[in-house]
Amino acid sequence: MTALFAAHHTSPALSGDRFTVLYRIIGSEQEARERAEDILYEQTVEFPPDLVPAGPIRDGIVGKLEDFTVRSCCCEALVSYAVETAGEELPQLLTVLFGNISIKPGIRIEEITLPDILKKSFYGPRFGIQGIRRLAKVQRRPLLCSALKPMGLSPSGLAELAGRFTDGGIDIIKDDHGLANQPFSLYRERVRSVGRMVTEVNARRSGSTIYAPNITAPFDQLLDRAYMAKEAGAGMLLIPPGIVGLDALRVLAKRSDLNLPIMAHPAFLGSYVTSPESGISHAALFGTLMRIAGADASVYPNWGGRFSFSKEECLSIARACTVEDPYFPPIFPAPGGGMSLERAAELHEAYGENALFLIGGGLFRGTGDVAANVRQFRHLVGG
Amino acid sequence: MTALFAAHHTSPALSGDRFTVLYRIIGSEQEARERAEDILYEQTVEFPPDLVPAGPIRDGIVGKLEDFTVRSCCCEALVSYAVETAGEELPQLLTVLFGNISIKPGIRIEEITLPDILKKSFYGPRFGIQGIRRLAKVQRRPLLCSALKPMGLSPSGLAELAGRFTDGGIDIIKDDHGLANQPFSLYRERVRSVGRMVTEVNARRSGSTIYAPNITAPFDQLLDRAYMAKEAGAGMLLIPPGIVGLDALRVLAKRSDLNLPIMAHPAFLGSYVTSPESGISHAALFGTLMRIAGADASVYPNWGGRFSFSKEECLSIARACTVEDPYFPPIFPAPGGGMSLERAAELHEAYGENALFLIGGGLFRGTGDVAANVRQFRHLVGG
Numbered sequence: 001m002t003a004l005f006a007a008h009h010t011s012p013a014l015s016g017d018r019f020t021v022l023y024r025i026i027g028s029e030q031e032a033r034e035r036a037e038d039i040l041y042e043q044t045v046e047f048p049p050d051l052v053p054a055g056p057i058r059d060g061i062v063g064k065l066e067d068f069t070v071r072s073c074c075c076e077a078l079v080s081y082a083v084e085t086a087g088e089e090l091p092q093l094l095t096v097l098f099g100n101i102s103i104k105p106g107i108r109i110e111e112i113t114l115p116d117i118l119k120k121s122f123y124g125p126r127f128g129i130q131g132i133r134r135l136a137k138v139q140r141r142p143l144l145c146s147a148l149k150p151m152g153l154s155p156s157g158l159a160e161l162a163g164r165f166t167d168g169g170i171d172i173i174k175d176d177h178g179l180a181n182q183p184f185s186l187y188r189e190r191v192r193s194v195g196r197m198v199t200e201v202n203a204r205r206s207g208s209t210i211y212a213p214n215i216t217a218p219f220d221q222l223l224d225r226a227y228m229a230k231e232a233g234a235g236m237l238l239i240p241p242g243i244v245g246l247d248a249l250r251v252l253a254k255r256s257d258l259n260l261p262i263m264a265h266p267a268f269l270g271s272y273v274t275s276p277e278s279g280i281s282h283a284a285l286f287g288t289l290m291r292i293a294g295a296d297a298s299v300y301p302n303w304g305g306r307f308s309f310s311k312e313e314c315l316s317i318a319r320a321c322t323v324e325d326p327y328f329p330p331i332f333p334a335p336g337g338g339m340s341l342e343r344a345a346e347l348h349e350a351y352g353e354n355a356l357f358l359i360g361g362g363l364f365r366g367t368g369d370v371a372a373n374v375r376q377f378r379h380l381v382g383g
Numbered sequence: 384m385t386a387l388f389a390a391h392h393t394s395p396a397l398s399g400d401r402f403t404v405l406y407r408i409i410g411s412e413q414e415a416r417e418r419a420e421d422i423l424y425e426q427t428v429e430f431p432p433d434l435v436p437a438g439p440i441r442d443g444i445v446g447k448l449e450d451f452t453v454r455s456c457c458c459e460a461l462v463s464y465a466v467e468t469a470g471e472e473l474p475q476l477l478t479v480l481f482g483n484i485s486i487k488p489g490i491r492i493e494e495i496t497l498p499d500i501l502k503k504s505f506y507g508p509r510f511g512i513q514g515i516r517r518l519a520k521v522q523r524r525p526l527l528c529s530a531l532k533p534m535g536l537s538p539s540g541l542a543e544l545a546g547r548f549t550d551g552g553i554d555i556i557k558d559d560h561g562l563a564n565q566p567f568s569l570y571r572e573r574v575r576s577v578g579r580m581v582t583e584v585n586a587r588r589s590g591s592t593i594y595a596p597n598i599t600a601p602f603d604q605l606l607d608r609a610y611m612a613k614e615a616g617a618g619m620l621l622i623p624p625g626i627v628g629l630d631a632l633r634v635l636a637k638r639s640d641l642n643l644p645i646m647a648h649p650a651f652l653g654s655y656v657t658s659p660e661s662g663i664s665h666a667a668l669f670g671t672l673m674r675i676a677g678a679d680a681s682v683y684p685n686w687g688g689r690f691s692f693s694k695e696e697c698l699s700i701a702r703a704c705t706v707e708d709p710y711f712p713p714i715f716p717a718p719g720g721g722m723s724l725e726r727a728a729e730l731h732e733a734y735g736e737n738a739l740f741l742i743g744g745g746l747f748r749g750t751g752d753v754a755a756n757v758r759q760f761r762h763l764v765g766g
Contacts, residue, residue: 009540012567042689045533046559048744057535084566085534091599091626092563095650099560099623103653103690103720150428150435151468152444157392176429177482180475183467184395216474219605219630240482243474245628247602267478270486271655271662279654306425307486337486361431 005053014060017115018080021097025075026106026277032075035107036065039077042100044085061085074277076110088121090247090293098280109280112288119292119327123254127261127296128329129322129354135235135261136171137208141382142348143332143356144374145212146363148194149176155185155193161370162194165363166201166209168374169383172356173198174238175214177265187217187225195233210235212263215252216243226252226260236261239295242268246293253294261296263334263356273309282313287320290331297332297356302347305338315350322354332356341366341373344380357381388436397443400498401463404480408458409489409660415458418490419448422460425483427468444468457660459493471504473630473676481663492663495671502675502710506637510644510679511712512705512737518618518644519554520591524765525731526715526739527757528595529746531577532559538568542576544753548746549584549592551757552766555739556581557621558597560648570600570608578616593618595646598635599626609635609643619644619679625651629676636677644679646717646739656692665696670703673714680715680739685730688721698733705737715739724749724756727763740764 023039025032040063041049052058060082067078086093101107127135136143146165148158158179165173173194181187191213198211213229215222215237222244226237237260241249253262266286272279273286280289282300290298298321301307303314318333333351336358347357363373406422408415423446424432435441443465450461469476484490510518519526529548531541541562548556556577564570574596581594596612598605598620605627609620620643624632636645649669655662656669663672665683673681681704684690686697701716716734719741730740746756 005536005540009537009543010535012535012537012565038689044561045535046530046561046743047533048747051744051747052533057533061533061535085561087563087565089563089599089601091601091623092561092565094626095561095563095599095623099626099650101653102625102651103649103657103684105657105691147429150430150440150444152393152395152428152440153388154392154395157388160392178427178429178468178475178478180470180472180478182395182470182475216472216478218472218474219628219634222602240474240478242485243477243482243628243630245602245626245631247626248628251602266486267482268485270484271658274486274488274661275654275658278657301486306421308488360429361434364431364434 007055010053011056012060012084014082014084015117017083017117019083019115019118020066020078020080020113021109022111023077023079024108024110025077029070029075033068036068036077036079039063039079039101039107040065043096044081046100083115083118086118088118090122090250094246105278108278109284112284114292116327122250122292123294124328125291125294125296125331126253128331130329132261132296132332135208136210138171138383140353142351142353143171144377144381145172145174145334145356145358146170147174147176147358147360148179149360151176151178152184155190158185158190159193159197162211163197163201164370165374166198166207167205168371169207169378170209170374172210172212172236174212174263177214177216177238177240177267179214180216188228191229191232191234199233212236212238214238216240222248226258230258230260234260236263238263238265240265240267241293242266246289249295250293262294263297263299264290264295265299282309283316283320286317291321291328295331297334299334299336299358301337302335302339304343307337311350318351318355330354334358336360341377341380344377348381390438393436394439395443395467397465397467400466400500402466402498402501403449403461403463403496404492405494406460406462407491407493408460412453412458416451419451419460419462422446422462422484422490423448426479427464429483466498466501469501471501473505473633477629488661491661492667495667497675499710505633505675506677507711508674508677508679508714509636511714513712515644515679515715518591518593521554521766523736525734525736526554527760527764528555528557528717528739528741529553530557530559530741530743531562532743534559534561535567538573538576541568541573542580545577545594546580546584547753548757549581549590550588551754552590552761553592553757555593555595555619557595557646560597560599560621560623560650562597563599571611574612574615574617582616595619595621597621599623605631609641613641613643617643619646621646621648623648623650624676625649629672632676632678645677646680646682647673647678648682665692666699666703669700674704674711678714680717682717682719682741684720685718685722687726690720694733701734701738713737717741719743724760724763727760731764
């Protein structure tokens with residue numbers, strides 16, 4: 001044993017830079033302290049504490065408990081890890097943050113804080129709020145986005161719908177996240193039909209509506225579909241990191257020859273936030289992590305719609321998307337999920353101007369004149 | 384409105400083949416019935432039911448409630464979807480199974496059943512239990528696997544450890560899932576050092592120990608690292624689909640020029656199973672989905688170790704890994720997470736011979752003679 005862990009095998013040179021995670025832990029103070037101690041080992045050496053040899057691995061690689069606070073709901077443990085444990089790679093950062101302990105109930109990530117050196121190693125959002133505003137030619141008001149649906153429409157049907165949205169002056173048209181590459185609407189055909197329609201109607205009315213195709217693609221086709229989208233006139237991409245992986249988003253954001261803003265969709269990620277006692281906080285998942293990966297807008301279900309997020313949870317996401325950061329520009333919180341024209345004023349007041357409002361089925365209500373409904377929605381938020 | 388959904392836009396040609404999902408829903412019978420109805424729309428058209436036009440989209444694309452059962456814990460809704468909604472692509476299959484409703488608390492996937500036509504469109508496990516047995520040259524007993532750790536050891540330290548495991552005749556050596564591409568142990572250097580050592584010791588003792596490097600890689604380096612592993616002598620790959628995406632696993636499994644068995648690791652997936660009321664059942668996640676994607680072995684934490692899965696949950700995973708299927712060969716359930724030599728007999732009896740036991744820190748206990756501990760463990764399970 002001793003020989004295996006001899007000094008020449010165990011002297012990682014560490015910079016001293018560390019990232020920190022605030023974990024919320026359920027249980028009595030003593031239980032929570034034990035669980036916090038366990039996290040330090042489980043997330044790094046994954047080795048029984050008594051077997052970790054004294055020296056650089058124990059001193060530098062094992063996580064450190066920086067603070068421990070007893071609260072009424074739970075305890076909070078602030079843990080730091082050497083940046084070298086993540087090796088400047090996002091997938092490995094996720095492993096250290098939550099890989100194995102995701103499987104242990106009663107531990108939730110509340111906050112993630114990266115040191116500058118780790119932020120620099122990720123590209124981050126290429127556009128952010130200001131970049132999307134430039135493309136959409138909207139200086140101050142909230143942006144409006146709707147979705148092409150329902151699944152089952154043909155490419156020409158979706159294109160016709162996109163034409164009406166564009167005619168109404170909507171800022172962004174995204175594919176519904178359920179549109180992929182189905183036989184009734186193949187990806188290439190859909191993206192070309194819709195892209196052409198949006199380009200034509202924009203030209204006719206001097207509009208700047210942006211089309212964001214959905215890239216729920218097989219691993220080995222994802223980049224091809226992104227470039228195909230760009231060629232077809234897309235001005236943004238919609239990506240579900242819960243399905244294709246958060247690092248796929250990072251790679252798309254970083255590609256300078258692609259140069260398209262990215263909207264992250266929460267599909268398949270809900271299980272991380274459905275329990276207040278496990279998983280990841282709304283702000284850390286839909287705000288911090290999406291921004292680290294390079295999303296320029298982060299979609300999540302708003303309060304009062306079809307889903308169950310509270311107003312406080314939604315506004316915590318918006319804060320994490322927009323809080324000042326020297327490396328990552330603020331990104332758009334993009335609340336949706338059962339929005340309506342009637343709620344435009346309320347949402348505008350709650351979020352202020354730096355939000356991207358998603359409205360889907362709601363635009364088909366009333367007279368059923370989609371373009372007129374878009375104009376009314378724009379008017380309601382000051383546009 | 385009417386024009387948008389005119390017949391020529393809305394007549395998807397459907398085969399009639401459907402996949403089914405058994406959802407467990409929390410709430411009173413009436414609430415559960417309403418939520419089941421909601422699932423049919425949320426997971427497909429994502430459109431208010433009253434706005435979905437009569438015709439092929441309503442009849443064919445919207446999910447169908449095939450059965451509804453009231454149980455003491457909850458209700459169970461059996462829902463079917465047209466195979467065309469998934470477009471023969473795994474990422475989109477995940478979207479239909481659980482994309483948006485992952486965000487709605489109180490809905491859990493219990494079982495997933497694919498029709499033959501959809502199974503045929505995925506490649507599935509290339510090796511399965513029999514294929515891994517051939518490579519490991521072990522006909523009947525459970526297989527034994529240990530992990531290279533702790534994080535922080537140099538490549539030469541990890542290689543030395545691998546040499547001892549190989550000398551003891553372990554069947555599989557995997558990288559700890561926390562080893563990625565860190566400065567103290569760069570991927571290329573580690574995989575080459577360990578691969579060389581395992582090859583040498585195998586040659587000396589006519590052994591057939593398999594090395595499975597971990598590929599927690601950036602999206603755009605994942606394939607390169609897989610081929611680099613093969614070149615370095617790896618006989619298997621370890622992949623965390625919760626971090627790199629389930630479809631990355633499928634693509635690696637399908638590549639005939641790579642031709643390596645794949646072991647799936649549960650990192651970051653725990654939040655899907657920590658609540659009995661939300662997420663995905665243990666069997667469906669660690670059994671069915673991994674097998675569909677093409678894993679040849681699926682790692683999960685065993686009962687009685689450091690984690691909280693029950694014996695029943697673990698055995699349900701083993702059943703889902705091994706239940707007979709005309710398209711997908713049975714794969715190894717690979718329980719780990721705090722195993723010990725003392726439990727070998729108990730686990731052998733519970734799982735039978737078709738299991739792959741992971742033991743990490745436990746092999747360093749006792750005399751600390753790793754090779755001797757491996758031999759003892761093999762002896763305990765009949766090898």
